Amino acid sequence: MIPTIPQSRFVRRTYNAYIALFFIYLGLPLLVVAVFAFNDGQFPSLPWEGFTLNWFFGAERPMIGVFNERSILSAIGTSVFVGLSVSALSVAVGLSNAFLFNRYQFRGRGIFYVLMLLPLVVPGIVLGISILVFSSTAANAVWDAVKWDIEVLRPGLVLVVLGQFSFITTIATLVISARLQKFDRTLEDAALNLGATRLTAIRTITIPYLSSALIGAFVVAFLMSFENFNTTLMLVGSDAPLTIAMFDRLKEGSTPLLNAVSLLLMVGSSLLALAMLSFQRKD
Missing domain, CATH: 1.10.3720.10 (MetI-like)
Incomplete structure (x- = not known):
């Protein structure tokens, strides 16, 4: 949509709805992955069995965390x-x-x-x-x-x-x-x-x-x-x-451990990207 061209209210609302749906389509899978990294269960799926950090810091199997x-x-x-x-x-x-x-x-x-x-x-x-x-x-x-x-x-x-x-x-x-x-x-x-x-x-x-x-x-x-x-x-x-190790784990069956790893990757990638953008703005 070109901002300088007058548009009807219907067109603007349709365009805004499309943009919203587009970002939901991109972000919803990532959000689901992040949420189930904290699920107190053996599988990253419903029903929700409670909140836990064991998939990050757990030290005993079967809920051993990423950092262990x-x-x-x-x-x-x-x-x-x-x-x-x-x-x-x-x-x-x-x-x-x-x-x-x-x-x-x-x-x-x-x-x-x-x-x-x-x-x-x-x-x-x-x-x-x-x-x-x-x-x-x-x-x-x-x-x-x-x-x-x-x-x-x-x-x-x-x-x-x-x-x-x-x-x-x-x-x-x-x-x-x-x-x-x-x-x-x-x-x-x-x-x-x-x-x-x-x-x-x-x-x-x-x-x-x-x-x-x-x-x-x-x-x-x-x-x-x-x-x-x-x-x-x-x-x-x-x-x-890591990508190959996660693929090998996935062949054995998905667990919230992979969700926890994916969440850490998302956070790390985002921080690196933000740091790069911040540096370029100061340049």
Whole structure:
């Protein structure tokens, strides 16, 4: 709806009702998940059996809580490790890509740009299978040739990091590029005229200007890595990140423990997003 165009009362009410229903559709499942994290029962379903915090802090089975469930805590630690690794790599390469595609003209630039965007349109499960097939084929070829088993090419955390990095770095590149396009390059020219080298000018002027975009790209990359499932499922080894651990638990039967984990994820993601927005407003 365009605010400047006069609308009848019926159209306005219909539009407002649509917006309300849309947000209810988005928020109601999350609310249900959050509510049943506090249900004093073995299953996240009606009837409501009372309020409890055991699914967070319980220490005795069958109602052992998130903070006392070693497998879940280990999976969270694995997800944090993978997320930080993917985020650091994505921001570093994304910064380089942003400078490459915004500052330089070279033959094949358009083709390389399309190739950079390609992982965004490839389904995650297809991307994971492709990486798994390629790495396994390479590992098997090396083993057949010299009897040397390259473990990093086998399913495990290294492949998970590389698999997520292959498409998350594109997001980081776009976030940083959007900020870099607004930069006034005459500031760098002024620094060069005052005797600074190109690297010094970029380090002292351009990078601080990009700081909000770098932090934003890092947070977005971390959140995308933390919640990724399709690509991770194809590449995971014995150390399962949280999404895979929750999927394995769900196959055994849903309990309010998974609701509690989901609630913590919602709160954590929201806090990270709010912190990022607050930082960008101050920039």
